Amino acid sequence: MWKYILYVPLMIYIAYWLIAVIRKRMIGEIYEACGLALYITQIFWSQSWLRLNIQPVRIIGFILFVPAAFFVASSFATLRAKGKPTDHWESTTAIINTGVYRITRHPMYLGTAIWSIALVLVIQSLVSVILAAMALFCFWMASAKEEEFNLDKFGKEYQKYLASVPRWNFLKGLRNLKP
Numbered sequence: 001m002w003k004y005i006l007y008v009p010l011m012i013y014i015a016y017w018l019i020a021v022i023r024k025r026m027i028g029e030i031y032e033a034c035g036l037a038l039y040i041t042q043i044f045w046s047q048s049w050l051r052l053n054i055q056p057v058r059i060i061g062f063i064l065f066v067p068a069a070f071f072v073a074s075s076f077a078t079l080r081a082k083g084k085p086t087d088h089w090e091s092t093t094a095i096i097n098t099g100v101y102r103i104t105r106h107p108m109y110l111g112t113a114i115w116s117i118a119l120v121l122v123i124q125s126l127v128s129v130i131l132a133a134m135a136l137f138c139f140w141m142a143s144a145k146e147e148e149f150n151l152d153k154f155g156k157e158y159q160k161y162l163a164s165v166p167r168w169n170f171l172k173g174l175r176n177l178k179p
Contacts, residue, residue, distance in 0.1 A: 007044045012039065028145030032109070035138030038131050039112060042119050046128035054124060061121025064114055071111030071170075074100040095154050095161055101171035102165065106143040110168045113139045143167055 014037045021029040083092030100107040114130040116139075138170040147167070150158045166172045 003044050007040070010040050014040070023083060028142045028149055029141035031138045031145060035109075035112065035135045035142060038135035039116055039119075040130040042116065042123070042128055043136065046119075046123055046125050046131055052124040057121050058122060061123075063117045064118035064121065068114035068118060068170065069110045071100060071114065072106040073106070073111075074110065075107040095150075095157055097161055097165065102177060104170045105161070105165050105167050106146060107170075109139040109143045109146075113168070140168075 014033050018030065018033040018037075021033060069105050078096055078101055079092060080098045082098055082101075083094060104110050116135045120128045120132045147158075147162065151162075154161075166175070166176075
């Protein structure tokens, strides 16, 4: 019963968000909303189907929650502090190339993707793998569409940012940091 009490309001919220972004034709946010819906579905509904129970794999999954939380939380904080938002915290008016945005262009999407992978390792079910694969596709497409949007919005300055910071390869981003 508790699953329904938590799941249904989350899905209603995402449905309202999805309807709004569909009306505005915001393709990146459509992918983001679908990815989050799949991620939430993965949490609530993939635990009872064809499960394995490999403890070391589960531990790795729990460990992956740490970098995932770091990427998501630090991206929110940096967006609010450095993005010079106009009306909504996501409506940035400046290119952010500091903090976690020096390592990866889309830390929020990367964090949610890592969360999806971590859930697969923790839950260890076939349904979880399928839902995570679909969520990863949605988060990747949201990143790509966000880049198209930002190229239109910021032009050549964003093009330089694209050339200097990788989309999701945070290891390459860490190597590119100059001391």
